[in-house]
Amino acid sequence: MNMQAPSQAKPLPGEVLSSLHDRPGWRQSNSRVGHERTLAEMMSLSDWRWFVPESIGLVLIIVLIRTQMPGDLVDGRALPHPLWIPVLLMSGQYGIMGGLFATLMATAAFFLGGLPLQTADQDFYAYAAVVATQPCAWFGT
Helix, strand or coil: CCCCCCCCCCCCHHHHHHHHHCCCCCCCCCCCCCCCCCHHHHCCCCCHHHHHHHHHHHHHHHHHHHHHCCHHHCCCCCCCCCCHHHHHHHHHHHHHHHHHHHHHHHHHHHHHCCCCCCCCCCCHHHHHHHHHHHHHHHHHC
16 A cells, blocks of 8 residues: 655644644734734723733832942933833833833832932022923833
């Protein structure tokens, strides 16, 4: 008898993608592949279980590292501010809601960590501009 092994055909790209969805740990968004998310999907709080602890953890790590650094490195003049890291990461990974939560956490850490000192030549408005620059820029992302 002439028995040949069945030939293994290469799977089509759609079949490969569908087999990935069956794997454990694969997280699929609510949108289809190649489909832009709608505004309602971007504003959804469905990913809060991921971005809340990640944002809190990143901000806490940065605050702890800054408390261990010498004073001249944490005086507020370092640009870019280290709290940009969680804001940009969460905005890129989780969209609007992740970025907004990270911004709120970064703003709280910024104000609770102590405001920059007001110099003698700064009036109220110049000092307010110095204090509000970082949080306003974070909300702008």
